[in-house]
Each structure stands twice: as structure tokens, then as C-alpha cells.
Amino acid sequence: MSIWVDESTRVIVQGITGNTASYHTKQMIEYGTNIVAGVSPFKGNTKVEGINVFDTVKQAAYETKANASIIYVPAKFAADAILEAVDAELELVICITEHIPIKDMLIVKNYLEGKKTRLIGPNCPGIITPGECKIGIMPGYIHKKGRIGVVSRSGTLTYEAVRQLTERGIGQSTVVGIGGDPIIGTDFIDVLKAFNDDDNTDGVVMIGEIGGNAEEKASLWIKENMKKPVVGFIGGKTAPKGKRMGHAGAIISSGKGTAEQKIKTMSDCGIYISETPTAIGDTLVKALKTNDLFKQCI
Known part of the structure; x- marks a missing residue:
């Protein structure tokens, strides 16, 4: 048993086409994490490490039945990326991004009230249940x-x-x-x-x-x-x-x-x-x- 993530967790990578995200996507896949989709605006219908890329989180979640995401987008876009994942009703969102402005996180914190999504981060290494699922760096x-x-x-x-x-x-x-x-x-x-x-x-x-x-x-x-x-x-x-x-x-x-x-x-x-x-x-x-x-x- 574990908390929050295990071998059944289905993960979206937000910002998957970036260098950092693509590198860690490969690492997560090699560990055994079930990466089911990537998201990068205007880059839908492409692939990264064999993973289908979608334009929006909602589309990716609907098509793949994902229940978690990890965010590797630049700080100025990170809050919007979190809000998009919340709107897609994902159960768990992990945000790796650092240097997100405090005012942006105040908006995110208030928006999370009453929602089903659990946010881990930002500016964090992620979460791992050893031998089952690694979502992070x-x-x-x-x-x-x-x-x-x-x-x-x-x-x-x-x-x-x-x-x-x-x-x-x-x-x-x-x-x-x-x-x-x-x-x-x-x-x-x-x-x-x-x-x-x-x-x-x-x-x-x-x-x-x-x-x-x-x-x-x-x-x-x-x-x-x-x-x-x-x-x-x-x-x-x-x-x-x-x-x-x-x-x-x-x-x-x-x-x-x-x-x-x-x-x-x-x-x-x-x-x-x-x-x-x-x-x-x-x-x-x-x-x-x-x-x-x-x-x-x-």
C-alpha cells in the first residue's frame, strides 16, 4: 500500500515538449510510471518518447482517463497550468516549477478550495511510491x-x-x-x-x-x-x-x-x-x- 500514487496512477505531463520535461518523462517511463499523455499548446498530434501530445489537459484526461499530472512549465505560465489541471478534475497535480510569483499562488490556493484536486508543490521534487510510481525529478x-x-x-x-x-x-x-x-x-x-x-x-x-x-x-x-x-x-x-x-x-x-x-x-x-x-x-x-x-x- 502507499499514499496517493501507485502502479495504477495514470499521469499527464504538462509541458512535455520542453527539454526538462522530455528528459524526466523518459526517466519516469523507465522507472515504470504509467505516463499516458503529454500536453503542450499548439503541439497536439505529436509524440514525445512515444507518448501522445494533446493541446489541452481536459482533452488529454478525457482521451486517456488520466487521474494525475505533473507540471514542468515556466514560472509565468505555471499557475495557469495548475488551474487547467484543476478544471480537468484531476485527482492529483504535482508542480515542479520554481519561482512562481506569490500573487499567482494566492490565486491558485483560493481556486483549490472545494475542488477535488490535490496539489503537491510548487517548487518540489514530486512524489514516489518505490517500485510502483515516480512522478517527479x-x-x-x-x-x-x-x-x-x-x-x-x-x-x-x-x-x-x-x-x-x-x-x-x-x-x-x-x-x-x-x-x-x-x-x-x-x-x-x-x-x-x-x-x-x-x-x-x-x-x-x-x-x-x-x-x-x-x-x-x-x-x-x-x-x-x-x-x-x-x-x-x-x-x-x-x-x-x-x-x-x-x-x-x-x-x-x-x-x-x-x-x-x-x-x-x-x-x-x-x-x-x-x-x-x-x-x-x-x-x-x-x-x-x-x-x-x-x-x-x-
């Missing part, structure tokens, strides 16, 4: 099928955590990169709820970073609701205050959103804290042993 080979969920704001730290787990023989149920922008579709709590309800996820790695209060909110939710052990790591401990570090959301404002604050809240809420990125795997092993779950997860 993550390196598939570092993943291993198993029973640990991973959710992260940082793409690079996601890969580092997954690599450590796999090297220790610990597989992953689903790995979700939610993105590091200030306004995103799916947040930590959304993913944690799904993992908490998934009978085949035994524990979770949650990777956050400085800026905002998403990690604090998630920690309080974990304290009240989570039935499974959670390992947490916060990136950006050494970042200078007031300076944006990489992600648009990774900025400390008015003394809030510091690594120290987040780590304290997480620890107070019963989360096992990894002090460094290289200790995430070992911290998870300790947490699983404490909860008598280690043998089940390897």
Missing part, C-alpha cells in the same frame, strides 16, 4: 520499497534521507516532497494524516527548514494525533537571520521561524530529533527499536 534508484513514509520541504535533504534509509535496508512506503515556497498545496499535516491512516506505513521522517511555522503546526498535530514514531530534522541552523536561503520560504522573519524554535517544539511534542542530516537514518533506527518496529521495517 527524484533519482529513482536510491529508493527501496518498504514501510517508512518521508515528507520534506527540501528536495536535496529528501534524497539524503532516503539514501540513508535504503543503505540500512529500510524501505519507504511513499516519499513526498511538499516544496519550500511560502504558499504550497499540500502541507506537512496533510501528508502526516495520510501516513497515519496507512496500515503499511510504520513510521515517518519529517524534514523541515527555517522559515514559517509549518513544522511547529505539524508537531502539535503529531503530539495530539500521530500513532507512529516520527523522526524530525530541521535544515538551516547556521543561516544568518533575515537572509533568504535557497527556498523562498526559508527566511527567518522578526525572530520567528528559527531552527532552535522548531527543534524545541518538535522535541517537546515527542518527535525524535536528528541533530545533523547525516544522522537521520541512525535516528530512525533508534526510534523504530524503541517502538519494537525495526524488524518489520527492514
Whole structure:
């Protein structure tokens, strides 16, 4: 079992004729993802990697029965691409694009209210259920099928955590990169709820970073609701205050959103804290042993 994507997921690639999209389309197909269509305006009736290209998402979804899409279009067109996917009533939309203006994402966020579509991203690496479905830009080979969920704001730290787990023989149920922008579709709590309800996820790695209060909110939710052990790591401990570090959301404002604050809240809420990125795997092993779950997860 997994959350949100599996071998039956039927995927559209929006912007498929671009260099980045065509490259990752090939990677996703080779991993086993069921890519059923591409979309690129005015380029319908062509093919990319043997995949039929349509002019609109609605047409592609209707013709192929797709239920998910991934967006690789430039930032100035990305919000419209998301809205088009929502209007096509796709269940899941993953937006890889970075540098989308905040005002555009405000429109998207409001438009999503009451709709059936779940948005992951933007500015994210995507989602993968190892051995079944990879929708995104993550390196598939570092993943291993198993029973640990991973959710992260940082793409690079996601890969580092997954690599450590796999090297220790610990597989992953689903790995979700939610993105590091200030306004995103799916947040930590959304993913944690799904993992908490998934009978085949035994524990979770949650990777956050400085800026905002998403990690604090998630920690309080974990304290009240989570039935499974959670390992947490916060990136950006050494970042200078007031300076944006990489992600648009990774900025400390008015003394809030510091690594120290987040780590304290997480620890107070019963989360096992990894002090460094290289200790995430070992911290998870300790947490699983404490909860008598280690043998089940390897």
C-alpha cells in the first residue's frame, strides 16, 4: 500500500515538449510510471518518447482517463497550468516549477478550495511510491520499497534521507516532497494524516527548514494525533537571520521561524530529533527499536 500514487496512477505531463520535461518523462517511463499523455499548446498530434501530445489537459484526461499530472512549465505560465489541471478534475497535480510569483499562488490556493484536486508543490521534487510510481525529478534508484513514509520541504535533504534509509535496508512506503515556497498545496499535516491512516506505513521522517511555522503546526498535530514514531530534522541552523536561503520560504522573519524554535517544539511534542542530516537514518533506527518496529521495517 502507499499514499496517493501507485502502479495504477495514470499521469499527464504538462509541458512535455520542453527539454526538462522530455528528459524526466523518459526517466519516469523507465522507472515504470504509467505516463499516458503529454500536453503542450499548439503541439497536439505529436509524440514525445512515444507518448501522445494533446493541446489541452481536459482533452488529454478525457482521451486517456488520466487521474494525475505533473507540471514542468515556466514560472509565468505555471499557475495557469495548475488551474487547467484543476478544471480537468484531476485527482492529483504535482508542480515542479520554481519561482512562481506569490500573487499567482494566492490565486491558485483560493481556486483549490472545494475542488477535488490535490496539489503537491510548487517548487518540489514530486512524489514516489518505490517500485510502483515516480512522478517527479527524484533519482529513482536510491529508493527501496518498504514501510517508512518521508515528507520534506527540501528536495536535496529528501534524497539524503532516503539514501540513508535504503543503505540500512529500510524501505519507504511513499516519499513526498511538499516544496519550500511560502504558499504550497499540500502541507506537512496533510501528508502526516495520510501516513497515519496507512496500515503499511510504520513510521515517518519529517524534514523541515527555517522559515514559517509549518513544522511547529505539524508537531502539535503529531503530539495530539500521530500513532507512529516520527523522526524530525530541521535544515538551516547556521543561516544568518533575515537572509533568504535557497527556498523562498526559508527566511527567518522578526525572530520567528528559527531552527532552535522548531527543534524545541518538535522535541517537546515527542518527535525524535536528528541533530545533523547525516544522522537521520541512525535516528530512525533508534526510534523504530524503541517502538519494537525495526524488524518489520527492514
